[in-house]
Amino acid sequence: MTFQPTLDFARQMDAQDSLRSFRDQYLFPQHQGRKCLYFCGNSLGLQPKKAGEFIKKELQHWQELGVEGHFEGELPWTQYHKSLAPASAHIVGAQADEVIIMNTLTVNLHLMMVSFYRPNAERFKIIMEAGAFPSDQYAVESQVRWHGYDPAEAIVEVAPRPGEALLHTEDILAAIEQHGAQTTLVLFAGLNYYTGQVYDMPAITAAGHRVGAYVGFDLAHAAGNVPLHLHDWGVDFAVWCTYKYINSGPGAPSGAFVHAKHGNKPQTPRFAGWWGHNEERRFLMEKGFDPIPGAAGWQLSNAPILAYAPMRASHDLFLEAGMPALRAKSEKLTAYLEFLIDSLNIDEPRFDIITPRDPAQRGAQLSFLTGPTGKQLFDYLTQNGVICDWREHNLPGEKGEKAGVIRIAPTPMYNSFEDVWRFADLLTKAQL
Structure with missing residues (x-):
């Protein structure tokens, strides 16, 4: 599939998504009157609307x-x-x-x-x-x-x-x-x-x-x-x-x-x-x-x-939904996120993805190292309505300024392609 780094393309992908209705079955935290960009299902998934029932x-x-x-x-x-x-x-x-x-x-x-x-x-x-x-x-x-x-x-x-x-x-x-x-x-x-x-x-x-x-x-x-x-x-x-x-x-x-x-x-x-x-x-x-x-x-x-x-x-x-359909969407969501992040690395290497490039060897997650300003970037994302995950510690044997990682988990049950695009758009605008 040939991706495009535009909001219109992301919305077209959402319109073609056979699982798009499942997003409406979950409750999202709010930020300034709109749904947060929630990418933390790898720590705590969102609440199904019928849970209270x-x-x-x-x-x-x-x-x-x-x-x-x-x-x-x-x-x-x-x-x-x-x-x-x-x-x-x-x-x-x-x-x-x-x-x-x-x-x-x-x-x-x-x-x-x-x-x-x-x-x-x-x-x-x-x-x-x-x-x-x-x-x-x-x-x-x-x-x-x-x-x-x-x-x-x-x-x-x-x-x-x-x-x-x-x-x-x-x-x-x-x-x-x-x-x-x-x-x-x-x-x-x-x-x-x-x-x-x-x-x-x-x-x-x-x-x-x-x-x-x-x-x-x-x-x-x-x-x-x-x-x-x-x-x-x-x-x-x-x-x-x-x-x-x-x-x-x-x-x-x-x-x-x-x-x-x-x-x-x-x-x-x-x-x-x-x-x-x-x-x-x-x-x-x-x-x-x-x-x-x-x-x-x-x-x-x-x-x-x-x-x-x-x-x-x-x-x-x-x-x-079924696991096969969820997995198929997951691979597309994560691949689109990967494409958008790679697009931001063309002029200079800003985000070092450490998750496998092969879709078969990764889940609904991209982890990337960002150098010494990583925590500042994470704080900026949080202030702009992104809920994701920051880890301070190193990989085994890892040292130096690349310590720490931002983990983004685009979850197929409730995340959209527009969510992914908006996240990448915030990265584009980050002044760090």
Whole structure:
């Protein structure tokens, strides 16, 4: 497609967009009487207009039925989590019984590591990306220490090559091969939060399995963003948050995936709780944990219904739009943003894009370094109604004046081509 750097072209693209009506299903923060240019779905997605309606329905349910709401009404609370399975399975490419919405992301990561990080004298290493999101680093380090190992020996981090921002798949696979005999778990993000790079999850999974390790992914920035096929890839487990691209509300419950090859084995080790016990016998109050087949067998506690409710509003929209259509629009939106930024670099290199140029290797995100005036640029954008993200820290090994990055996430569910054009227009006018 041949792009043009004009407002008329952006509006023509919007007129041809088959998903344009979904934008009207979300509530935007306002700036000087108009919608903000909201590009922060990689941190917190916008509120679906029907979220409040779903919450009010459960408040009414509680008011009218009290505790009997667990068993009576249109959707009894003991069954509520099942209503979230179809969309969750669609988003991550799973069977419905392989997914569960519960807890929060890092809690679920710990629960999955209880099951899939079981080190011994021969196999005790975890292979992960250098510069992973801090919560993952802390979780992994604490799990390693809990089992009595030294993180310096047990954690193998794969870093970008000197002077580069992105990981090479061959370097990841080489690390797995090199440490394979001592590795029990390969744990990567599906998409790097800083650069927007999508990792080759099928290749990483296959490599991990070849050396006899389990393979899991933190999909916090990938779920609802890029195509996923966890079941077909044979991934052992995955976790994700639902408040970013899945637009389920601040701190919304997390998702977890457990492949059927593990979820349907009662002997798969796990921490047990009442809500993961055999549904037919749950209220008999007997000893002896009998896990529900599938990912639901990892549930611990009664579900947070009022936190689940807005998820239904978001999930309905994902099922209606469909991940293939969302991904197709996402690639066009991000490519248009890339084109516009490149146009601003013709006379002098102002914005250094560190996100992969290949659309297949990136999500709905462009991250760019801006040199020593980057924070001033971010403040200027904020003052002009742009909501995006600034990160002060460096990539692994990165030093000097290019420290820090502006992340822009044009989200296909509610961002438009005109949004992208207006953002680039502000960059054009920036006097920094």
